Amino acid sequence: MPQLRVPTRRERRREATYDEIVKVSAELLAEDADLSLRAVASRMGMTAPALYRYVASAQELVDLVAFELDKGATEDFRAAAERHPEDDPAARVTAAAVAFRHWALSRPREFHLVFHNPISAGESERRELLTLSTSGHFFTDLLWQIWEQTRFPFPSLDELAPAVRDAVLDPLIPAKSEHIPPEDRGLLWVYMRCWSSLYGVVTLECTGHCDPRVIESAALFKATLIDELPRLGLAGQRDRLVKILDEELSRHAT
Amino acid sequence: MPQLRVPTRRERRREATYDEIVKVSAELLAEDADLSLRAVASRMGMTAPALYRYVASAQELVDLVAFELDKGATEDFRAAAERHPEDDPAARVTAAAVAFRHWALSRPREFHLVFHNPISAGESERRELLTLSTSGHFFTDLLWQIWEQTRFPFPSLDELAPAVRDAVLDPLIPAKSEHIPPEDRGLLWVYMRCWSSLYGVVTLECTGHCDPRVIESAALFKATLIDELPRLGLAGQRDRLVKILDEELSRHAT
DNA sequence: CGTAAACGGTAAACAGTGTAAACTGCCCAC
DNA sequence: GTGGGCAGTTTACACTGTTTACCGTTTACG
Numbered sequence: 001m002p003q004l005r006v007p008t009r010r011e012r013r014r015e016a017t018y019d020e021i022v023k024v025s026a027e028l029l030a031e032d033a034d035l036s037l038r039a040v041a042s043r044m045g046m047t048a049p050a051l052y053r054y055v056a057s058a059q060e061l062v063d064l065v066a067f068e069l070d071k072g073a074t075e076d077f078r079a080a081a082e083r084h085p086e087d088d089p090a091a092r093v094t095a096a097a098v099a100f101r102h103w104a105l106s107r108p109r110e111f112h113l114v115f116h117n118p119i120s121a122g123e124s125e126r127r128e129l130l131t132l133s134t135s136g137h138f139f140t141d142l143l144w145q146i147w148e149q150t151r152f153p154f155p156s157l158d159e160l161a162p163a164v165r166d167a168v169l170d171p172l173i174p175a176k177s178e179h180i181p182p183e184d185r186g187l188l189w190v191y192m193r194c195w196s197s198l199y200g201v202v203t204l205e206c207t208g209h210c211d212p213r214v215i216e217s218a219a220l221f222k223a224t225l226i227d228e229l230p231r232l233g234l235a236g237q238r239d240r241l242v243k244i245l246d247e248e249l250s251r252h253a254t
Numbered sequence: 255m256p257q258l259r260v261p262t263r264r265e266r267r268r269e270a271t272y273d274e275i276v277k278v279s280a281e282l283l284a285e286d287a288d289l290s291l292r293a294v295a296s297r298m299g300m301t302a303p304a305l306y307r308y309v310a311s312a313q314e315l316v317d318l319v320a321f322e323l324d325k326g327a328t329e330d331f332r333a334a335a336e337r338h339p340e341d342d343p344a345a346r347v348t349a350a351a352v353a354f355r356h357w358a359l360s361r362p363r364e365f366h367l368v369f370h371n372p373i374s375a376g377e378s379e380r381r382e383l384l385t386l387s388t389s390g391h392f393f394t395d396l397l398w399q400i401w402e403q404t405r406f407p408f409p410s411l412d413e414l415a416p417a418v419r420d421a422v423l424d425p426l427i428p429a430k431s432e433h434i435p436p437e438d439r440g441l442l443w444v445y446m447r448c449w450s451s452l453y454g455v456v457t458l459e460c461t462g463h464c465d466p467r468v469i470e471s472a473a474l475f476k477a478t479l480i481d482e483l484p485r486l487g488l489a490g491q492r493d494r495l496v497k498i499l500d501e502e503l504s505r506h507a508t
Numbered sequence: 509c510g511t512a513a514a515c516g517g518t519a520a521a522c523a524g525t526g527t528a529a530a531c532t533g534c535c536c537a538c
Numbered sequence: 539g540t541g542g543g544c545a546g547t548t549t550a551c552a553c554t555g556t557t558t559a560c561c562g563t564t565t566a567c568g
Contacts, residue, residue: 007380009564017516046518047519049555049556049558050518119462144459163471166467167468191473192465192468195458197454198455200451201454203454207370208372211421213426217415219414224450264544271545290525290526298547301546304547306527
């Protein structure tokens with residue numbers, strides 16, 4: 001039975017400082033200023049070395065705010081999704097994907113921080129945080145809900161490459177998978193493929209390695225999403241979902 | 255008639271210095287050192303401010319070496335492609351795609367520099383350089399060769415969204431398109447879609463937002479490429495190309 | 509309680525970074 | 539041969555991240 005200690009005064013104060021650090025960092029990012037220890041510290045009325053009581057390095061600070069930004073962005077995605085009925089996860093995921101794209105295009109710096117921040121290096125905390133990534137949980141959960149409705153096909157465990165089988169049985173990647181029985185973990189493969197597509201176009205658009213007019217028109221994004229529908233057993237709802245997709249896109253029109 | 259001046263002594267010297275700058279920069283990157291004006295300058299036996307005679311800012315230096323890295327990498331892709339017969343562009347593009355992935359995974363810093371370097375900001379020179387991007391030309395050319403063989407379908411101009419139509423008729427994006435008659439420019443749409451897929455997976459794998467075991471096994475990459483075959487009229491050659499794909503992948507096996 | 513250790517913070521310093529201004533010497537064109 | 543532009547240096551400024559030594563306050567404990 002977990003010893004549920006009431007946090008001591010010091011601990012609370014420390015936690016509050018942590019919160020202020022990420023809050024101030026997010027502010028800086030939002031103001032298009034660059035994120036530096038000195039900038040964060042001075043805005044908090046401290047000096048830079050003091051931050052070393054809280055983070056081990058500048059990179060760790062970045063990782064921290066990246067996680068927090070992901071959490072915040074996910075709330076946007078959730079809000080977008082919840083404008084559609086609970087029993088219509090296909091519409092919800094469409095809205096969420098559009099919100100994801102819009103977030104990336106309107107806040108490229110933040111997007112870059114969260115999703116282009118290389119992880120490999122210090123297998124340390126970052127991997128751990130990433131595994132908790134909230135946006136990952138959010139999208140996988142929506143996908144699960146779609147599967148409950150359409151029962152789209154997914155590979156069985158022995159159809160998967162061994163490495164992939166290991167990966168879906170014991171995911172390092174953010175995915176709400178505990179409730180998925182092992183024999184159905186092939187679902188995660190479908191998730192990976194969809195995520196790869198979405199992440200791919202959005203990154204391409206966001207980094208600008210793509211004609212600006214194509215970005216503006218969202219044509220590539222739209223086509224990519226539409227191509228994923230069959231994979232999710234949504235081919236039959238194509239027209240309906242394209243309509244929703246267009247509506248969602250026009251919400252954010254310039 | 256262009257006044258083809260013989261470059262003066264000074265001009266040649268200047269050009270040589272430019273070359274040395276990018277050469278030294280590439281060396282630094284290759285040694286996993288970080289690219290800084292001072293590092294580049296000192297290795298050339300100069301002081302940092304001297305470099306401002308050649309580049310207007312540190313960012314411009316980065317852009318310069320990015321372009322050069324792209325050129326160098328493209329030579330790798332070309333070499334990989336040329337291990338397959340000239341009349342088999344499908345095999346060639348497969349090998350090139352694998353080479354692209356391998357380059358990205360083995361030199362993530364360089365990949366990041368070339369392909370995640372945001373362009374939007376200084377619409378200046380960078381966009382111009384990007385339009386000349388050699389890897390873009392290389393891949394589009396291979397695609398064109400495939401089309402000559404398979405005659406895969408592509409959208410007509412009036413099937414394209416207006417913005418996309420403009421984009422394919424007057425590409426800002428690197429593409430060898432001058433030789434494609436305007437009415438066939440829908441081909442470039444297919445190119446964009448393929449490029450988006452390839453760029454997407456490779457970026458996903460390279461940034462590490464993906465299970466390491468999935469990266470190691472190349473399963474996601476493989477599946478993505480295979481899914482693009484129908485788009486290029488290559489569905490019938492699937493088995494043959496998958497075999498080539500596996501061979502190419504195992505060439506770089508760890 | 510009183511004391512000692514842990515905590516949270518500062519000041520100073522080091523090694524880097526990009527960049528601007530002033531200055532110097534050489535090469536080239538007229 | 540002489541002036542002008544070019545290539546480079548020196549110096550300086552304003553920033554980075556990070557380490558060290560120090561200092562007061564807060565906490566925990568004998």
